[in-house]
Each structure stands twice: as structure tokens, then as C-alpha cells.
Amino acid sequence: MRKLTFGMSLSLDGYIAAPGDDLGWGVPSDELFQFWSDRVEATGLALYGRRLWETMSSHWPTADQQPGATPAHKEFARRWRDMPKAVFSSKIDTVDWNARLVTGDAVTEITRLKAEDGGPMDIGGPTLAAAAMRAGLIDEYAIVTHPVLVGGGTPCFPALDNWVNLTLTETRTFPGGVLLTRYETKR
Numbered sequence: 405m406r407k408l409t410f411g412m413s414l415s416l417d418g419y420i421a422a423p424g425d426d427l428g429w430g431v432p433s434d435e436l437f438q439f440w441s442d443r444v445e446a447t448g449l450a451l452y453g454r455r456l457w458e459t460m461s462s463h464w465p466t467a468d469q470q471p472g473a474t475p476a477h478k479e480f481a482r483r484w485r486d487m488p489k490a491v492f493s494s495k496i497d498t499v500d501w502n503a504r505l506v507t508g509d510a511v512t513e514i515t516r517l518k519a520e521d522g523g524p525m526d527i528g529g530p531t532l533a534a535a536a537m538r539a540g541l542i543d544e545y546a547i548v549t550h551p552v553l554v555g556g557g558t559p560c561f562p563a564l565d566n567w568v569n570l571t572l573t574e575t576r577t578f579p580g581g582v583l584l585t586r587y588e589t590k591r
Contacts, residue, residue, distance in 0.1 A: 406517065407524045408451075410533045411443060411546035414560040415553060420530060422554035429552045433579040434476065436548065441480040443546070447487055448523020451514065453532035454493035457503075460484065465501050490517070492532050511539045534562035544588050545570065551581040 413430045414420050421427055432440065444450075452460065467473060468481035489503035492510045499505045506513050514536055517525060527533050527542065536542050547560075570587035577583055 407543045409544040410542050413548040417553045419554050419557040420560045421558040423557045436578040444483045447526045449525045450489045451527040452491045453529025456529035457491045510535045546586050549583045
């Protein structure tokens, strides 16, 4: 069975984007950027909600061809293009860059994908991740907390019907006071 991880950057007050979808508070240090790049390299299948897909696919497919692209950005762009992706949406018609579109029930499809052989899966996007959380499908949370309070925006975590008990498995500090906390779901 494949492992499913929800990895996300968020503000200290729990938002993945400030009002107006502002992500300017979450610019990663070189070390944090490398952490995310290495996660992409290790991911067997990425599961994206529509909005996260639109954000990522608007930049990374050609980021390595942009003037001034750093070696790290070129590496991430290549890794991102190569990584298999499933995009969950009923509002878009096509996806590209080693992705396939899923228009059916997300929980049913994620359950099926978890049962397959293959490398670990990452899930991104708060709406898609919320469905997986409520269904008890997430095995690990990799939360990167930035030392900023944004006061509102898009929350990282949904309201849940039941508690999700977790075990802390790792902490790591990045430049600028950014903190990674990894938790496994207690089963």
C-alpha cells in the first residue's frame, strides 16, 4: 500500500495563502527550496487540487527556460515535469506535463491509488487534502510553518468531524525561523 503525505507551507496562524491568494510571505530559503525539490524527486505520484495545479502549471513547466533561472530552479522544474501527477477537478478539461485528469469522486480514486503498488504519494491543495483527511487517508503530515501571522486567507486545515491523532516523527529548522514538523497518523 502506498503512503500518502500532505505537505504544505503555512503561516503560523494556519493559512496557506493570505487574503487575495498572496503567497509573498512564504518565499523559501535555498535550503527550504531544496527540501521541497527533494520531496518532488521522491514522490511517486502527486495529487493536486485544481487551484494548486493552476498555480504550479502556470510556472514550473518552463521555469528552467526563463532568464536568470538558477540551477536549483532548473532542477526543480525538471523534477516537477517528470513527476507523475493526478489533477482532481470538474472545472478543467485537460492537463499536461505528465498529469492525468480525475473528474470522479476524489476519495474513491485516492483510495484506489493508495492500494496500488508504487512510490509514495503527496497530496496538495487544501480542498482535496480536506477530503482525504476526513476519509482517514493521509498517513503523514509534513508541515512547514513560516514565522508570520497573515490574519486570514485560505486555511490549511478544514473543520473535521473526528480528531486525527498524530505522532511527531521529525522537526527541522530552516533559515529565517521556518520550522518543519512531520507527523504520522496514529492508526
